[in-house]
Amino acid sequence: MLIRSILLASALLLPQVCFADPVPKDKLHYVGEWTGKQMRLQIAKDGKIQYERIREGKNVDLNIELKGFNGDNFDAGVSLIRSTFVVSKPPYRSGSAMKMVVDGVELTKVE
Numbered sequence: 001m002l003i004r005s006i007l008l009a010s011a012l013l014l015p016q017v018c019f020a021d022p023v024p025k026d027k028l029h030y031v032g033e034w035t036g037k038q039m040r041l042q043i044a045k046d047g048k049i050q051y052e053r054i055r056e057g058k059n060v061d062l063n064i065e066l067k068g069f070n071g072d073n074f075d076a077g078v079s080l081i082r083s084t085f086v087v088s089k090p091p092y093r094s095g096s097a098m099k100m101v102v103d104g105v106e107l108t109k110v111e
Contacts, residue, residue, distance in 0.1 A: 022047025022066050029091040030074070034100065034107035041085075041107060049076050 023031055023045050033042045038054040047066035053059070064083075067075040072087040089101035091109070098109035 021045075024069065027069055027074075029098075030100075032098075033110040034102070035110060036105045036107040039102075039105045039107065041102060051076075 023043070028045070031043050031045050034040070040050070040052040042050040043066065049062075049064050049066055051060065051062045051064065064076045064078055067077055067082055069075075070084070072090040074085050074087070075082050076085065077083055085102050086104075087100060087102050088104070089099070089106075091098055091100045093099075097111075100107055100109075
């Protein structure tokens with residue numbers, strides 16, 4: 001009986017998980033390629049994230065998945081490992097360019 005309940009609950013949740021939009025409609029302005037000083041961030045509509053950061057003595061190059069938004073910030077990672085990208089200024093227009101500030105770095109959207 002317990003196994004049947006678990007299977008039923010899984011079957012009911014599966015369509016929500018499979019068809020949910022990884023990037024919510026109100027956050028689509030985050031989608032795109034963003035570059036800044038020693039940092040590159042690419043967020044795809046399907047939730048795939050490519051992240052590169054160069055720091056003294058430490059380079060990071062990751063392909064990770066979007067896990068969700070918490071206000072302007074977003075979580076990304078693989079499996080149970082998560083990291084929060086702190087967005088102190090969400091995407092905004094500055095002249096003709098789109099910009100945002102993530103983890104203290106001002107990024108410009110590549111058009």
